[in-house]
Amino acid sequence: MxxxxxxxxxxxxxxxxxxxxxxxxCEDSGIHIPRFCWHKRLDPVxxxxxxxxxxxxxxxxxxxxxxxxxxxxxxxVDTESEIVKKAQEGVLEFLLINHPLDCPICDKAxxxxxxxxxxxxxxxxxxxxxxxxxxxxxxxxxxxxxxxRERCILCARCTRFSDEISGDPLIEFIQRGxxxxxxxxxxxxxxxxxxxxxxxxCPVGALTSTSYxxxxxxxxxxxxxxxxxxxSMGCSIELNSSQNKMLRILGVDNEHTNQGWLxxxxxxxxxxxxxxQRIKAPLKxxxxxxxxxxxxxxxxxxxxxxxxxxxxxxxxxxSNLTNEEFTSFNEFSNKLGNNDNSIYLNEDILFKGFFxxxxxxxxxxxxxxxxxxxxxxxxxxxxxxxxxxxVRQAVKNGVKLVVFGxxxxxxxxxxxxxxxxxxxxxxxxxxxxxxxxxxxxxHIKDKNVTAILGKASPNQSDQSLEKLFSYLKDNSNLxxxxxxNGGNSFGAFQTLGxxxxxxxxxxxxxxxxxxxxFVVGADPVGKSIFSSNIKNIIDxxxxxVALDLFIHETSELAxxxxxxxxxLGEKEGTxxxxxxxxxxxxxxxxxxGQALSDWEFISGLSNFCKFEGMSESLKxxxxxxxxxxxxxxxxxxxxxxxxxxxxxxxxxxVPNINxxxxxIEFSDSFYVGKKLYGDKVTERHSKSISLLGSSQFIEGxxxxxxxxxxxxxxxxxxxxxxxxxxSYKINPSLPDSLIFFPKNRRNMNKLDFxxxxxxxxxxxxEVLNVN
Amino acid sequence: xxxxxxxxxxxxxxxxxxxxxxxxxxxxLHLAQSKDGYISDDSVSVISELVxxxxxxVKSVSTFYSMYKQEPTGKYLLSVCKSISCEIxxxxxxxxxxKDFTGLSNNETDEEGLFTFEAVExxxxxxxxxxxxxxxxxxxxxxxxxxxxxxxxxxxxxxxxVVADELQNKFGGTKSxxxxxxxxxxxxxxVPGFQTLNTTKDKK
Ligand code: SF4
Ligand code: SF4
Ligand code: FES
Ligand code: FES
Numbered sequence: 001m002x003x004x005x006x007x008x009x010x011x012x013x014x015x016x017x018x019x020x021x022x023x024x025x026c027e028d029s030g031i032h033i034p035r036f037c038w039h040k041r042l043d044p045v046x047x048x049x050x051x052x053x054x055x056x057x058x059x060x061x062x063x064x065x066x067x068x069x070x071x072x073x074x075x076x077v078d079t080e081s082e083i084v085k086k087a088q089e090g091v092l093e094f095l096l097i098n099h100p101l102d103c104p105i106c107d108k109a110x111x112x113x114x115x116x117x118x119x120x121x122x123x124x125x126x127x128x129x130x131x132x133x134x135x136x137x138x139x140x141x142x143x144x145x146x147x148x149r150e151r152c153i154l155c156a157r158c159t160r161f162s163d164e165i166s167g168d169p170l171i172e173f174i175q176r177g178x179x180x181x182x183x184x185x186x187x188x189x190x191x192x193x194x195x196x197x198x199x200x201x202c203p204v205g206a207l208t209s210t211s212y213x214x215x216x217x218x219x220x221x222x223x224x225x226x227x228x229x230x231x232s233m234g235c236s237i238e239l240n241s242s243q244n245k246m247l248r249i250l251g252v253d254n255e256h257t258n259q260g261w262l263x264x265x266x267x268x269x270x271x272x273x274x275x276x277q278r279i280k281a282p283l284k285x286x287x288x289x290x291x292x293x294x295x296x297x298x299x300x301x302x303x304x305x306x307x308x309x310x311x312x313x314x315x316x317x318x319s320n321l322t323n324e325e326f327t328s329f330n331e332f333s334n335k336l337g338n339n340d341n342s343i344y345l346n347e348d349i350l351f352k353g354f355f356x357x358x359x360x361x362x363x364x365x366x367x368x369x370x371x372x373x374x375x376x377x378x379x380x381x382x383x384x385x386x387x388x389x390x391v392r393q394a395v396k397n398g399v400k401l402v403v404f405g406x407x408x409x410x411x412x413x414x415x416x417x418x419x420x421x422x423x424x425x426x427x428x429x430x431x432x433x434x435x436x437x438x439x440x441x442x443h444i445k446d447k448n449v450t451a452i453l454g455k456a457s458p459n460q461s462d463q464s465l466e467k468l469f470s471y472l473k474d475n476s477n478l479x480x481x482x483x484x485n486g487g488n489s490f491g492a493f494q495t496l497g498x499x500x501x502x503x504x505x506x507x508x509x510x511x512x513x514x515x516x517x518f519v520v521g522a523d524p525v526g527k528s529i530f531s532s533n534i535k536n537i538i539d540x541x542x543x544x545v546a547l548d549l550f551i552h553e554t555s556e557l558a559x560x561x562x563x564x565x566x567x568l569g570e571k572e573g574t575x576x577x578x579x580x581x582x583x584x585x586x587x588x589x590x591x592x593g594q595a596l597s598d599w600e601f602i603s604g605l606s607n608f609c610k611f612e613g614m615s616e617s618l619k620x621x622x623x624x625x626x627x628x629x630x631x632x633x634x635x636x637x638x639x640x641x642x643x644x645x646x647x648x649x650x651x652x653x654v655p656n657i658n659x660x661x662x663x664i665e666f667s668d669s670f671y672v673g674k675k676l677y678g679d680k681v682t683e684r685h686s687k688s689i690s691l692l693g694s695s696q697f698i699e700g701x702x703x704x705x706x707x708x709x710x711x712x713x714x715x716x717x718x719x720x721x722x723x724x725x726x727s728y729k730i731n732p733s734l735p736d737s738l739i740f741f742p743k744n745r746r747n748m749n750k751l752d753f754x755x756x757x758x759x760x761x762x763x764x765x766e767v768l769n770v771n
Numbered sequence: 772x773x774x775x776x777x778x779x780x781x782x783x784x785x786x787x788x789x790x791x792x793x794x795x796x797x798x799x800l801h802l803a804q805s806k807d808g809y810i811s812d813d814s815v816s817v818i819s820e821l822v823x824x825x826x827x828x829v830k831s832v833s834t835f836y837s838m839y840k841q842e843p844t845g846k847y848l849l850s851v852c853k854s855i856s857c858e859i860x861x862x863x864x865x866x867x868x869x870k871d872f873t874g875l876s877n878n879e880t881d882e883e884g885l886f887t888f889e890a891v892e893x894x895x896x897x898x899x900x901x902x903x904x905x906x907x908x909x910x911x912x913x914x915x916x917x918x919x920x921x922x923x924x925x926x927x928x929x930x931x932x933v934v935a936d937e938l939q940n941k942f943g944g945t946k947s948x949x950x951x952x953x954x955x956x957x958x959x960x961x962v963p964g965f966q967t968l969n970t971t972k973d974k975k
């Protein structure tokens with residue numbers, strides 16, 4: 001760049017973009033300045049003074065904090081002078097005055113910036129003989145985070161994160177001077193979807209997670225880089241294991257996607273990997289009893305069904321598989337002569353979306369570069385949490401935000417325009433003429449707009465979204481993110497010959513159309529809104545094979561259960577995120593027992609059936625997945641392993657969604673959606689998450705609940721012979737008479753939202769079970 | 772909410788003065804203190820609603836500044852200056868007199884809730900050192916005798932309103948210069964006198 005400034009650091013000439021912070025400019029040129037409080041993704045505060053350097057000024061050399069000083073042309077800097085060293089020693093001596101130095105029992109030891117920098121820059125000896133400051137050690141500040149205030153060096157990273165980035169400042173400095181501590185307000189715990197990030201960025205062992213506490217020493221950890229498949233954001237992660245047990249997940253700073261952050265579900269929902277409830281051997285149901293069997297036996301039974309060409313075979317795949325596995329099922333299904341029509345994805349909200357050559361797919365980083373962001377989709381905070389952070393970031397940088405109700409009310413506070421009940425009806429139709437809404441016009445007319453569009457609830461009609469879409473397309477310079485949030489759903493769109501969802505499955509599949517059903521990594525009976533339909537279908541299909549990690553409400557119905565590896569650390573492959581960025585899934589630990597990857601199972605079965613021309617290795621499948629892509633955008637393993645491609649490769653080739661696109665009828669006053677924490681089988685077996693996703697509730701406005709005469713905090717949902725006691729939460733931004741049901745919470749799958757559900761006041765405080 | 776309607780109304784009036792709600796935080800904390808003599812957690816919750824920031828953020832500010840008290844103060848907050856000018860002019864013995872009379876050590880309140888004693892940094896009355904503040908009303912040029920008189924007078928008379936000028940006339944000595952605002956009307960509690968906060972009354 002031409003307008004770069006030149007600065008002189010330690011006698012070396014370096015270049016930097018103007019207005020960069022000195023610490024960052026030096027870092028970019030390979031000159032490391034020690035620091036505690038400064039963090040690339042947070043605003044600088046200059047709290048710790050560890051980054052002092054000498055800068056020449058008209059009044060002579062001066063010590064300045066390099067994290068709050070911007071570079072200027074011809075600046076002369078010394079980061080290693082005697083004075084700087086003295087300053088660093090002094091700062092460390094002060095920091096250590098009250099630091100307990102309990103490194104031997106501290107989780108951070110071995111990867112602790114305070115420890116490392118004391119070694120590198122510290123005075124070497126302590127002169128402090130007085131009594132140190134004492135606090136109760138450690139205190140829980142939420143169900144999953146602990147705080148040891150003695151170790152805290154008051155860098156304000158955690159408090160800045162919660163204020164600037166996640167926007168839920170529930171921790172702050174309390175008191176002043178020597179008494180300063182980080183803490184929460186009494187009885188107001190640090191309940192944040194993003195709390196784990198503070199543990200990761202704390203430069204000492206003050207913040208720890210219950211999940212990793214005392215589990216390992218950092219120098220014993222094995223690690224590898226991978227991609228989170230918790231939602232379609234595809235955050236870059238580092239997996240840590242010790243003794244073949246997954247122990248921790250850290251966020252990796254991928255400039256394009258998560259920028260280092262993770263949601264707590266992505267961070268802690270790995271604990272199920274170590275559960276002793278994992279299925280370890282193939283199971284076969286004979287006369288209602290499940291018994292262990294061998295893989296060969298399963299192959300041989302299935303091959304008999306497959307060899308009879310009159311038998312019809314269907315697949316229902318979870319969206320957490322790798323691209324290579326989708327390809328493997330696709331290949332297998334084609335081999336069976338199925339012509340692409342037999343594969344369904346376990347997603348409730350699947351519609352054709354907005355993909356074609358004339359629509360420009362947005363990248364996540366476009367959010368920051370546009371003039372305005374328009375959102376109408378499921379609740380981003382609950383379903384694409386780190387995308388929610390990126391939206392917040394863009395708004396902080398001055399991008400305008402327009403939000404359509406009623407799902408993203410958490411963004412209402414920071415939005416420039418929020419369209420609630422007067423504009424959006426209770427079944428998600430825009431009831432006004434969009435072109436006459438001047439609030440939106442001023443932000444989009446002929447401007448660069450990034451829209452995040454998806455169905456807010458399964459009952460939203462396609463036309464209603466399309467109306468908004470075509471208005472935006474006609475009036476602005478539009479780029480668009482399709483807000484499908486299920487794990488690797490974008491990978492499925494690209495690698496499967498045709499994609500249909502649970503809705504199509506429940507209307508098209510029956511024992512007439514299917515003799516053999518594979519349900520792979522999916523629990524629609526437990527978590528889909530089509531639960532009862534799908535259960536009936538599974539019940540009547542003669543042979544059902546479940547490939548899964550656990551026995552759950554769906555797999556327990558199967559005739560065969562084959563244990564499989566988890567996409568989190570137990571297999572290799574690739575994953576494609578919401579912006580069609582494909583990155584690596586890597587393996588770190590062995591799978592339990594006889595568990596194997598889904599593609600290995602299919603490959604074994606094909607071999608057994610003596611099918612020819614099938615991909616034989618993961619590498620083949622990987623190549624085949626991206627057959628049609630241009631060479632330089634092919635996310636093959638070889639390409640992805642090149643250093644410049646570690647953050648993934650984008651290829652937006654048009655996906656194959658083949659849904660019927662009829663809207664789902666709900667009773668007028670209901671909508672359903674996912675909460676970040678649910679009680680999926682993996683979540684139930686992850687201790688940290690199981691604590692968070694267990695409550696059952698509905699949401700509505702105060703006036704809505706008044707109509708039902710609710711007053712005890714609990715109510716009973718009644719439908720036919722089902723009775724569920726739940727609590728009700730007031731959500732003031734919901735319009736009158738609209739009630740939200742979290743579909744991934746226990747028992748909600750029992751309800752049929754197309755029919756009336758009675759809501760009765762409850763006087764008892766105990767939770768009744770389903771009858 | 773634990774604030775009565777009148778107080779809430781007053782608070783909302785204060786919030787309206789500022790272009791951004793959160794700027795009203797300081798005055799609202801004073802208001803909370805004028806209600807209870809300290810900032811209760813209840814008040815913190817009320818203020819957090821009023822200005823739209825979280826409770827812990829309010830708490831953070833309220834615990835940072837020493838004039839926002841975290842425990843109930845007595846009817847009279849006695850702040851004796853311990854900084855350099857006063858120290859040269861014998862503030863130690865003034866402090867001793869106050870301590871002896873009240874039986875309190877630093878930052879303590881007596882059981883009757885009459886006095887709170889604190890030794891503080893410079894209160895801006897160096898020219899008339901040593902100095903004391905009674906509910907932030909300053910008295911300069913103290914002697915040990917007059918300090919004792921002041922304490923006794925407060926205990927016997929228990930005036931609802933204390934006014935700097937009056938105290939100065941009764942108990943003060945040499946004054947640095949006439950620093951007080953001309954219509955200073957005194958304070959009614961451990962909050963500086965603000966008309967809007969009702970911590971001052973018109974001088975009779
Ligand atoms: S807890 Fe950690 S991150 Fe937070 S202020 Fe203390 S040292 Fe910094
Ligand atoms: S936002 Fe999605 S991809 Fe990122 S950590 Fe959370 S679940 Fe994983
Ligand atoms: S890193 Fe610059 S002051 Fe802390
Ligand atoms: S030193 Fe006591 S008033 Fe300034």
